Amino acid sequence: MKTHRKLVSLYLHAAVILGLFLAQFFLPDYLYLAVTRVMILSVFAIAYNILFGYTGLLSLGHAMFFSVGLYTAGLTVYHLEWSAAEAFVSSIGVGLIFSILLGAVALRTSGVAFMIVTLMFSQVFYLGTLYFTTYTRGDEGLVLSEGARQFTFLFASFDLSDPSVRYVVAWLLLSLSIIFCYVIARSRLGRALVAIRENETRTQMLGYNTFMLKLVAVIISGTLSSISGAAYVLLFAYAGSSFATIQYSIDALLYTLLGGAGTVLGPVLGAFLMFFMIDITSEYTSAYLLIAGIILVFLVMYFPRGILGEVRHRWLQWLP
Amino acid sequence: MLITTKGLSKTFGGLAAVTDVNFSLNKGELRALIGPNGAGKTTLVSLLSGRLSPSSGSITFDGKDVTKMPAWKRVRMGIAYTFQITSVFPQLTVYENVATAACYGQGINLTTDTLVTECLVNVGIEDRSSIKAAELSYGHQRLLEVAMGCSLKPKLMILDEPTQGLADSEIENFCELLVQINKDTTILLIEHNMSVVMQLARKISVLDHGRIIAEGTPNEISNNSLVQTAYLGN
Numbered sequence: 001m002k003t004h005r006k007l008v009s010l011y012l013h014a015a016v017i018l019g020l021f022l023a024q025f026f027l028p029d030y031l032y033l034a035v036t037r038v039m040i041l042s043v044f045a046i047a048y049n050i051l052f053g054y055t056g057l058l059s060l061g062h063a064m065f066f067s068v069g070l071y072t073a074g075l076t077v078y079h080l081e082w083s084a085a086e087a088f089v090s091s092i093g094v095g096l097i098f099s100i101l102l103g104a105v106a107l108r109t110s111g112v113a114f115m116i117v118t119l120m121f122s123q124v125f126y127l128g129t130l131y132f133t134t135y136t137r138g139d140e141g142l143v144l145s146e147g148a149r150q151f152t153f154l155f156a157s158f159d160l161s162d163p164s165v166r167y168v169v170a171w172l173l174l175s176l177s178i179i180f181c182y183v184i185a186r187s188r189l190g191r192a193l194v195a196i197r198e199n200e201t202r203t204q205m206l207g208y209n210t211f212m213l214k215l216v217a218v219i220i221s222g223t224l225s226s227i228s229g230a231a232y233v234l235l236f237a238y239a240g241s242s243f244a245t246i247q248y249s250i251d252a253l254l255y256t257l258l259g260g261a262g263t264v265l266g267p268v269l270g271a272f273l274m275f276f277m278i279d280i281t282s283e284y285t286s287a288y289l290l291i292a293g294i295i296l297v298f299l300v301m302y303f304p305r306g307i308l309g310e311v312r313h314r315w316l317q318w319l320p
Numbered sequence: 321m322l323i324t325t326k327g328l329s330k331t332f333g334g335l336a337a338v339t340d341v342n343f344s345l346n347k348g349e350l351r352a353l354i355g356p357n358g359a360g361k362t363t364l365v366s367l368l369s370g371r372l373s374p375s376s377g378s379i380t381f382d383g384k385d386v387t388k389m390p391a392w393k394r395v396r397m398g399i400a401y402t403f404q405i406t407s408v409f410p411q412l413t414v415y416e417n418v419a420t421a422a423c424y425g426q427g428i429n430l431t432t433d434t435l436v437t438e439c440l441v442n443v444g445i446e447d448r449s450s451i452k453a454a455e456l457s458y459g460h461q462r463l464l465e466v467a468m469g470c471s472l473k474p475k476l477m478i479l480d481e482p483t484q485g486l487a488d489s490e491i492e493n494f495c496e497l498l499v500q501i502n503k504d505t506t507i508l509l510i511e512h513n514m515s516v517v518m519q520l521a522r523k524i525s526v527l528d529h530g531r532i533i534a535e536g537t538p539n540e541i542s543n544n545s546l547v548q549t550a551y552l553g554n
């Protein structure tokens with residue numbers, strides 16, 4: 001019975017990955033780019049969910065991690081003429097360093113204080129992107145040239161300004177993130193993180209080094225966020241200060257809440273639903289954000305676990 | 321000697337909750353720690369388990385000075401602790417609760433599954449292993465905590481008022497369970513229920529206003545005038 005459920009759950013996640021791949025052949029043109037973008041934002045949301053959904057730490061500073069990746073890749077390509085691959089790899093390193101620093105400081109607090117400390121870090125970073133306008137061009141932002149976005153992999157050369165290459169790269173990154181999160185959720189580490197979320201004192205009194213475990217969660221979550229930011233700038237060729245605003249931290253939180261915190265696919269579902277909600281309502285009214293807001297309030301009031309959280313609670317207890 | 325404290329004190333601001341306690345436990349004992357409300361019992365065992373760090377004094381466990389050791393390391397050395405207020409993982413199943421607890425046990429070679437099942441059988445809630453801890457009755461939640469403690473295979477198990485809120489019939493079973501556990505585990509039991517104390521403990525320590533005022537057999541303690549004034553007031 002247990003292995004049977006494990007298989008069903010594996011198939012379900014594999015089907016979602018496969019479905020997203022096949023979607024590229026059916027999507028209307030106007031959605032092609034949008035879905036590519038939402039897939040990258042889904043990676044960001046998956047990263048956010050590892051800290052918020054599984055570990056129970058609500059960060060308001062994830063826009064910083066996203067834009068650390070965005071700017072590391074963007075600035076090195078723009079100013080130093082690094083290749084896309086070099087820029088991507090270095091953004092992972094810089095993301096890692098920022099995650100360790102923020103984790104080591106912010107984890108000395110908890111609850112509301114944790115939210116505020118992460119927010120403060122993020123605001124400082126945002127102001128930094130404005131302050132160093134000479135390099136970042138602040139609000140206006142950097143636009144990467146097409147030449148900078150060619151890369152070779154396994155002797156084949158790819159062009160990141162080609163929409164279908166972009167789609168496949170975004171899909172690949174999202175698939176890897178889903179698999180990664182799935183593996184973590186099922187691992188000993190994942191179960192320890194959930195234990196911390198459920199009852200940190202108890203977890204500590206069972207022999208777990210909860211500080212270290214939370215630090216690991218911040219590092220995984222922050223670094224994966226930076227990876228999504230780096231992918232964003234390399235795929236869409238634009239890096240601006242707006243990505244470092246609190247708006248992007250809140251978005252990641254909303255995707256996660258909507259789709260279901262603490263589920264592997266929840267943040268992905270949330271990101272897509274939010275996108276379509278705004279896309280559809282903006283056709284009818286200019287107050288589309290208001291409508292999206294009302295829908296969200298409704299969901300949070302009646303489905304506080306989010307969509308997949310509710311599904312898991314009612315029907316599929318085995319969903320990771 | 322399994323655990324020894326020397327001059328152990330803890331103050332909260334100006335309040336002295338535990339003062340100059342020299343306390344020790346032999347391997348294999350089932351010791352009761354009693355005292356009126358607010359005497360400092362929970363504070364004392366929190367110092368032993370590492371939940372709190374002492375204002376002064378030292379603690380030796382299993383031949384090692386653990387005064388500055390963080391709680392999670394002490395657990396791995398073999399000190400298990402159950403809270404006065406029930407503390408489980410409410411949204412996890414009973415099985416998952418014990419499996420989470422079993423992770424850092426004392427060098428046991430059993431698979432997690434065997435160990436978890438064994439502990440659930442021992443406390444008698446194996447038939448509830450797949451329901452959420454939140455859905456257990458209060459009495460069963462307390463048993464779950466004991467199962468979690470057992471799964472660590474600790475050298476010392478500290479229980480802070482485990483029978484509080486249990487029905488009389490449940491208390492009887494609970495006492496039998498403690499006797500069973502005591503066969504291979506030293507137990508320090510904080511308990512208000514005197515019949516439980518008298519039935520189980522061969523030695524009792526009495527705490528009042530943060531100090532140990534008496535130590536002895538159940539008989540000696542019930543005839544001790546200091547203890548009587550501590551409980552009845554003067």
Ligand SMILES: Nc1ncnc2c1ncn2[C@@H]1O[C@H](COP(=O)(O)OP(=O)(O)OP(=O)(O)O)[C@@H](O)[C@H]1O
Binds near residue numbers: 332336404
């Ligand atoms: N974290 C704390 N901060 C301040 N004062 C505390 C704290 N914990 C306990 N105290 C105080 O220390 C004293 C001892 O409390 P403690 O909980 O150890 O008593 P106890 O013997 O366990 O009582 P009970 O039988 O009611 O559980 C009390 O006066 C209590 O108010």
Ligand SMILES: [Mg+2]
Binds near residue numbers: 361363480
């Ligand atoms: Mg107490």
